[in-house]
Amino acid sequence: MLTDLSGWTVAAVVVLGVLSVAGGIAVFVVDSMARATFALLASFLAVAGVLLAFDLVYLAVVTALMMTIEMAIMAVFMIMFMMNPAGLMPMTMVHNARGSAVTGAVTFVVLVVGIWTVDWPIGRTERPEDSTRQLGEAIMGSHMLVMLVIGIGLFATILAGTVLATARGRYDRFGADLAAKRPDDPIPGGLPR
Incomplete structure (x- = not known):
């Protein structure tokens, strides 16, 4: 599949992937639940961009809309009900920091090695005329x-x-x-x- 993509698409996927991981890391680095919510939103929007680069328009739009609405609602509730929504007092969202970091790094390396070394099959079937409708009917x-x-x-x-x-x-x-x-x-x- 990667050989079918243009150089710009591969570059966009790499940049958006890095932004997604950076947003995910920022969730645990910032000291405010509101900032963590919007960092998570940025991460999900980068994932939607990756889906868009792979020409999966329906999934990209659904991911972007769903995560934007979900994070907006979550930010409202965080600001209303959290004791420390704006980061006025020190807080941490990380528990078992060393174990979590090791587990995350090992999982990331295993997934990246798997993605780049597996001989992925090449799809020989033609795309249906209305893949969005077929996906919606298959899911729902x-x-x-x-x-x-x-x-x-x-x-x-x-x-x-x-x-x-x-x-x-x-x-x-x-x-x-x-x-x-x-x-x-x-x-x-x-x-x-």
Whole structure:
């Protein structure tokens, strides 16, 4: 398959692969859950770019859309509910750092060696006219309508949960013009503005 690709495509795959790995590493290096969320989003978007370079447009678009929406929702929830969303206090997301690094490095080397040394078969069949439709039917089958309805229901549930969790917004706290010097909170505290 790699012999069928142009030099620009191979270069794009290499650059996007490096960006994806760098984004994945950044998730564990940054000291903020919000930054970690967007680093993970950058990593997934680089993977979507790799899929696009391989001319897998449907999978690339689905990956980009799904991960963008998922990470945006996750960032909102992180900022709302985490104790340290902006990295104001030191934190670490790494546990068993040495063992994790060794396991990750060994797995990476094994996968790279496997990818470059396996004699991959060359596809001799012609592409179907509408591969996107065939892939969708193979993944979902007769359950596509159900999955669409469930997706809308889950999104509505997330929105409702967010609205119910935030009974008081910034306009309740700082006034209609956001000009109050101190927030009108039931329990005083927090950092000065």
